[in-house]
Amino acid sequence: xxxxxxxxxDVWFGRIxxxxxxxxxxxxxREADPYYxxxxxxxxLTLVTDKVKKHFQKVMKQEEVxxxxxxxxxxxxxxxxxxGLLFDLHASNTALPWSITVHFKKVVELLFFLKHFHCNxxxxxxxxxxxxxSANFPEKDLLHCHSKDVIEAHFxxxxxxxxxxxxxxxxxxxxxxxxxxxxxxxxxxxxFEQFWAINRxxxxxxxxxxxFRYIPFRIYQATTERPFIQxxxxxxxSGGQLHTLxxxxxxxxxxxxxxxxxxxxxxxxxFINSWLFSVPYITWMASRG
Amino acid sequence: xxxxxxRALCDTLFPxxxxxxxxxxxxxxxRTKKWAVERTRTIQGLxxxxxxxxxxxxSEQLFIYVNQxxxxxxxxxxxxxxxxxxxxxxxxxxxxxxxxxx
Numbered sequence: 279x280x281x282x283x284x285x286x287x288d289v290w291f292g293r294i295x296x297x298x299x300x301x302x303x304x305x306x307x308r309e310a311d312p313y314y315x316x317x318x319x320x321x322x323l324t325l326v327t328d329k330v331k332k333h334f335q336k337v338m339k340q341e342e343v344x345x346x347x348x349x350x351x352x353x354x355x356x357x358x359x360x361x362g363l364l365f366d367l368h369a370s371n372t373a374l375p376w377s378i379t380v381h382f383k384k385v386v387e388l389l390f391f392l393k394h395f396h397c398n399x400x401x402x403x404x405x406x407x408x409x410x411x412s413a414n415f416p417e418k419d420l421l422h423c424h425s426k427d428v429i430e431a432h433f434x435x436x437x438x439x440x441x442x443x444x445x446x447x448x449x450x451x452x453x454x455x456x457x458x459x460x461x462x463x464x465x466x467x468x469x470f471e472q473f474w475a476i477n478r479x480x481x482x483x484x485x486x487x488x489x490f491r492y493i494p495f496r497i498y499q500a501t502t503e504r505p506f507i508q509x510x511x512x513x514x515x516s517g518g519q520l521h522t523l524x525x526x527x528x529x530x531x532x533x534x535x536x537x538x539x540x541x542x543x544x545x546x547x548x549f550i551n552s553w554l555f556s557v558p559y560i561t562w563m564a565s566r567g
Numbered sequence: 568x569x570x571x572x573x574r575a576l577c578d579t580l581f582p583x584x585x586x587x588x589x590x591x592x593x594x595x596x597x598r599t600k601k602w603a604v605e606r607t608r609t610i611q612g613l614x615x616x617x618x619x620x621x622x623x624x625x626s627e628q629l630f631i632y633v634n635q636x637x638x639x640x641x642x643x644x645x646x647x648x649x650x651x652x653x654x655x656x657x658x659x660x661x662x663x664x665x666x667x668x669x
Binding site: 358508509520 | 607620633634636637638639640641642644650651652
């Protein structure tokens, strides 16, 4: 594992240069400049965008501010997906910086206008309904994120689910509450050493086993209906040899790989173990060949 | 090992999975505990269903746990959870009005 420390650091410190712009229909008192930020691939949008919020709130009235959400070319961005995954899924083929649109204005002006022109009450409520549906929070696509606690709960649930697969939850359950907290604080404060002091225990297995019980992985594809592929997959084949990433892909989404790609990914046997890093799952963006 | 086509066929032939719902603490117990749930039903969809069945208010919270250890994301599909955490042909889910396992 110490040999892989360079790789662990590269994954942890991966950044995506991003440009945030306010949704153009959200009329403000003065125009807001775009805001530039380097986003950590391993983190979550709502965890790392406090500065973005503060920047755009400067041009808005306090009563107009509602829950912030982000969109890329019309697609609402799921904050509960790691940032790196969102980028790979939606924008990996476009030029940097990644351009994200920010939404957070409550729709109040039109209601004021209608009320002042003595509009029929029924008409007001119908129009209001349509406006709220189109301009406000996309309930069908996004989870709400009212506080950092929600992000922490989601992150810890992912860690726990991964450990349920790796160790039947034994390692995560043996840890104290303060260890769980340290994982979260490490992520929140971008502290590699603090995070890995605990996470390395989640990456170990007894010497008599040759790996985890099952590999926690999710495969996301931009081109399919289902959100992701997640199945049980053992790190050791029946003959005793270690499975590679290529074996995993061949098994769970064979249509996504060409034979040439397969040869390249049939690398070092414990490659598959060494990629289980800051995110509990291997996230792999398979593009249709 | 199932290929993409195999899985699609599997989903068509067996679109639902057996789910066993267990109450935690003093959460009301459902009269019917075993349900056939569509694979693509999300946890949120299941929560809404349980709330309706138990006549809970929409504003009341309901937490769902897998393996008595983690709360899956509301958008997670029951079919995926069944594949990974099901045993003896069913997925056991615990539900609670308060947070039970963090």
